[in-house]
Amino acid sequence: MSEIQLQIDGKEVKVEEGMTVLEAARKAGIDIPTLCHHEKLEPYGGCRLCTVEVESRGRTKTVAACLYPVEPDLVVRTRSERVDRIRKMILELLMAHAPDSPQLVELAREYGADRNRFEKETSFCVLCGLCVRYCAEVRGKNAISFINRGGQRAIAFIPEIAATECWDCKECFPLCPTSYLQAAYALTEALSFPERSSRTSQGA
Amino acid sequence: MTRMSSAAELEKFREDILSSRDPERLSVAVCSGTACLGRGNAGVLRAFEEEIKKQSLGREVDVRATGCHGFCERGPNVVIQPEEICYMEVSPEDVPEIVSETLAGGRIVDRLVHTDPDTGEKGAHANEIPFYRNQVRNLIGDNTRIDPRSLEDYLAVGGYSALSRALFEMDPRGVLEEVKKANLRGRGGGGFPAGLKWETARNAPGDEKYVIVNGHEGEPGAFMDRALFTGNPHRVLEGLIIGAYAIGSGRGFIYTRHDNPPLVRNINTALEKAREAGLLGENILGSGFSFDVEVHFDVGIFVSGESSALMRSIEGKNPEPRPKYIRTSVSGIWNRPSNLNNVETWANVSQIIGKGAEWYAGIGTERSKGTKLLSLSGVICNTGVVEVPFGTTLREIVYDIGGGIRNGKKLKAVHFGGPMGGSVPERFLDTPLDFDEMSRIGAPIGAGGMLVLDEDADMVELTRFYLDFLTNESCGKCVPCREGIRQMLKIVGRIGRGEGRPGDIELLEEIAEVSGAASLCSLGKTAADPLKGALRYFRDEYEANILTREVE
Numbered sequence: 025m026s027e028i029q030l031q032i033d034g035k036e037v038k039v040e041e042g043m044t045v046l047e048a049a050r051k052a053g054i055d056i057p058t059l060c061h062h063e064k065l066e067p068y069g070g071c072r073l074c075t076v077e078v079e080s081r082g083r084t085k086t087v088a089a090c091l092y093p094v095e096p097d098l099v100v101r102t103r104s105e106r107v108d109r110i111r112k113m114i115l116e117l118l119m120a121h122a123p124d125s126p127q128l129v130e131l132a133r134e135y136g137a138d139r140n141r142f143e144k145e146t147s148f149c150v151l152c153g154l155c156v157r158y159c160a161e162v163r164g165k166n167a168i169s170f171i172n173r174g175g176q177r178a179i180a181f182i183p184e185i186a187a188t189e190c191w192d193c194k195e196c197f198p199l200c201p202t203s204y205l206q207a208a209y210a211l212t213e214a215l216s217f218p219e220r221s222s223r224t225s226q227g228a
Numbered sequence: 229m230t231r232m233s234s235a236a237e238l239e240k241f242r243e244d245i246l247s248s249r250d251p252e253r254l255s256v257a258v259c260s261g262t263a264c265l266g267r268g269n270a271g272v273l274r275a276f277e278e279e280i281k282k283q284s285l286g287r288e289v290d291v292r293a294t295g296c297h298g299f300c301e302r303g304p305n306v307v308i309q310p311e312e313i314c315y316m317e318v319s320p321e322d323v324p325e326i327v328s329e330t331l332a333g334g335r336i337v338d339r340l341v342h343t344d345p346d347t348g349e350k351g352a353h354a355n356e357i358p359f360y361r362n363q364v365r366n367l368i369g370d371n372t373r374i375d376p377r378s379l380e381d382y383l384a385v386g387g388y389s390a391l392s393r394a395l396f397e398m399d400p401r402g403v404l405e406e407v408k409k410a411n412l413r414g415r416g417g418g419g420f421p422a423g424l425k426w427e428t429a430r431n432a433p434g435d436e437k438y439v440i441v442n443g444h445e446g447e448p449g450a451f452m453d454r455a456l457f458t459g460n461p462h463r464v465l466e467g468l469i470i471g472a473y474a475i476g477s478g479r480g481f482i483y484t485r486h487d488n489p490p491l492v493r494n495i496n497t498a499l500e501k502a503r504e505a506g507l508l509g510e511n512i513l514g515s516g517f518s519f520d521v522e523v524h525f526d527v528g529i530f531v532s533g534e535s536s537a538l539m540r541s542i543e544g545k546n547p548e549p550r551p552k553y554i555r556t557s558v559s560g561i562w563n564r565p566s567n568l569n570n571v572e573t574w575a576n577v578s579q580i581i582g583k584g585a586e587w588y589a590g591i592g593t594e595r596s597k598g599t600k601l602l603s604l605s606g607v608i609c610n611t612g613v614v615e616v617p618f619g620t621t622l623r624e625i626v627y628d629i630g631g632g633i634r635n636g637k638k639l640k641a642v643h644f645g646g647p648m649g650g651s652v653p654e655r656f657l658d659t660p661l662d663f664d665e666m667s668r669i670g671a672p673i674g675a676g677g678m679l680v681l682d683e684d685a686d687m688v689e690l691t692r693f694y695l696d697f698l699t700n701e702s703c704g705k706c707v708p709c710r711e712g713i714r715q716m717l718k719i720v721g722r723i724g725r726g727e728g729r730p731g732d733i734e735l736l737e738e739i740a741e742v743s744g745a746a747s748l749c750s751l752g753k754t755a756a757d758p759l760k761g762a763l764r765y766f767r768d769e770y771e772a773n774i775l776t777r778e779v780e
Contacts, residue, residue: 068705069550069551069705069706069748070705070706070707070748071706071707072706072707072708072746072747072748073707075745075746086745086746087551087553088551088746088748091551091553092551092553093553093554106745109738109741109742110708110742110745110746113708113712113738113739113742114707114708114711114742114746117707117708117711117712117715117739118707118711120711120715121711142715143718145714150707151704151705151707151710153705170704172704173529173531173700173701173702173703173704174698174699174700174701174702174703174704174710174713175699175700175702175704175710175713175714176700176704177703177704177705177710
């Protein structure tokens with residue numbers, strides 16, 4: 025693997041070929057906000073909060089830092105008027121679902137996002153997919169999955185798998201940036217295994 | 229049939245077919261395109277078969293169930309070859325008269341031919357009917373001459389001679405150069421030069437490379453690819469094999485609709501016959517070049533026609549787009565170089581190789597070469613599948629071919645590209661059909677769905693309709709697309725109900741900028757295009773629905 029030199033926010037950075045812009049920035053101590061990113065998981069590119077501006081072969085474009093591979097002489101701007109505007113809007117769109125998510129609240133402060141810009145939506149899941157991907161990629165269990173698409177996309181536990189796998193695991197719980205995951209689990213449990221779920225509440 | 233193993237054998241076989249056929253022989257082409265089948269052409273076909281038997285003409289007349297003829301508005305269509313007599317709105321009850329008058333007597337049945345609504349003039353032959361006369365039907369024209377299930381029919385119109393030429397008279401590099409010289413641009417939407425894409429795939433490292441036909445055509449209002457592919461599958465296949473040879477690919481995929489049985493049947497039959505004949509598979513025509521194709525079906529969602537999602541679908545995964553920071557022509561299916569072109573693009577290849585890049589580049593405009601298939605729909609007199617050279621103006625398409633607007637109304641706008649396209653007002657009618665010109669004015673050609681709108685069209689409702697389509701068809705993975713469309717739909721919805729709020733238009737523009745810049749794939753990136761176009765040309769219709777200040 026050869027070394028690649030690029031520029032991030034005016035700083036010359038040397039990194040290994042094959043790294044992403046996000047990895048390169050973090051190595052250089054430059055922070056790029058993320059929501060759906062997790063070091064143990066494959067880059068996903070869902071939340072787009074890590075959007076940055078890059079100049080490549082004379083063209084400026086906005087790309088997702090978590091996916092964009094470094095290239096020689098790439099110029100990256102992690103903050104610009106445009107980038108900030110995009111992040112602000114993304115946060116406002118997400119806060120229609122999860123206005124109280126601590127992670128989002130903190131970022132909203134940074135980017136001046138108005139948590140009440142859009143009417144509240146019924147689901148507070150932001151569909152970052154951390155739970156789904158952690159269960160598939162790290163645990164190899166696929167006990168939770170995405171269902172439907174577009175505006176109807178949602179996460180759902182698969183009762184048959186959850187019944188045997190989730191009981192002693194629940195490693196996905198702390199990954200969730202909202203509290204939707206726990207709620208979804210509790211619901212699955214209550215609907216699919218009423219006996220067990222009442223035992224849990226008694227034991228608690 | 230026996231496997232052919234040289235160019236000479238192919239030509240011999242073609243000669244045998246042609247010499248066994250009398251060019252003056254009567255042939256009835258019964259359109260079996262979707263619209264005509266829906267209007268009962270299966271009954272017309274049966275009636276012809278029975279009536280011809282009854283009148284003992286079986287030895288003089290062929291009957292073919294063919295692909296789409298194009299004039300969907302006036303179907304069920306029947307064309308009598310070789311004279312190209314076009315009968316329209318034919319019912320099974322008309323068939324005995326056609327058989328006794330035209331087939332047996334050589335006379336035209338006047339009441340079934342086209343009448344010009346303006347002049348009252350009758351036109352029995354294709355070259356007398358404005359709808360056909362003003363087109364250049366290089367791609368779709370053979371649809372009335374061949375039975376899509378017959379390899380012999382395709383060979384009789386010169387089929388596979390371009391493949392033979394590529395394999396035996398040109399090297400792969402030469403084929404590639406010819407396609408580059410012709411400046412064939414992708415017909416799927418982007419208009420990207422096909423030759424450059426092929427070259428990227430050819431030069432990409434790796435021995436295993438793939439070529440793919442994108443036959444998904446999920447765009448509402450687009451129906452030309454299935455007309456071409458169902459009606460002339462060998463033509464698409466021939467282009468694909470030539471492309472595979474140029475790129476150095478041994479394996480191809482056809483990704484197409486699961487919900488169109490005639491299309492599926494015709495593709496499968498074509499593949500089977502091509503394999504039997506030695507035109508597909510191991511050592512094609514004895515050239516040493518081997519290539520085969522498998523057919524994959526979509527899963528019934530719009531986004532699976534997006535190239536990276538389509539490739540994931542072929543891999544057997546959920547068809548979710550992936551970022552294309554590394555192009556699919558370098559790393560596509562199973563991370564191998566994968567060259568994807570749409571049905572119409574592949575169908576263009578054989579004429580470029582057969583007649584040469586120079587001939588091809590003589591058709592069209594400076595930067596858009598050849599002809600373009602369009603699906604003409606909306607409130608236009610003649611809906612259907614239309615083929616015109618690039619450079620034809622929108623006015624010519626709407627009035628000379630399309631016959632103008634229905635019920636004497638005025639044209640308000642022309643919309644191209646479906647839910648990711650744009651509308652332009654009447655004053656742009658003299659714009660030539662050209663990839664770059666149309667993008668410049670805000671109505672990129674897209675795949676070629678052309679929707680004509682009259683003075684009654686509600687441009688807020690049109691935008692709302694497309695956003696509603698996209699909110700259900702987005703994969704839902706990335707936030708700017710999923711949530712951006714959700715919010716834009718809500719806002720456009722309330723504007724449409726006359727309940728727009730001050731600041732709504734600006735908010736729409738702000739969301740549109742973010743969904744366009746930050747979405748993962750082209751669905752999200754272009755989802756706001758109809759909205760942006762509507763705000764550019766029809767802003768007053770939006771402004772009229774914003775409540776200024778509520779009186780409490």
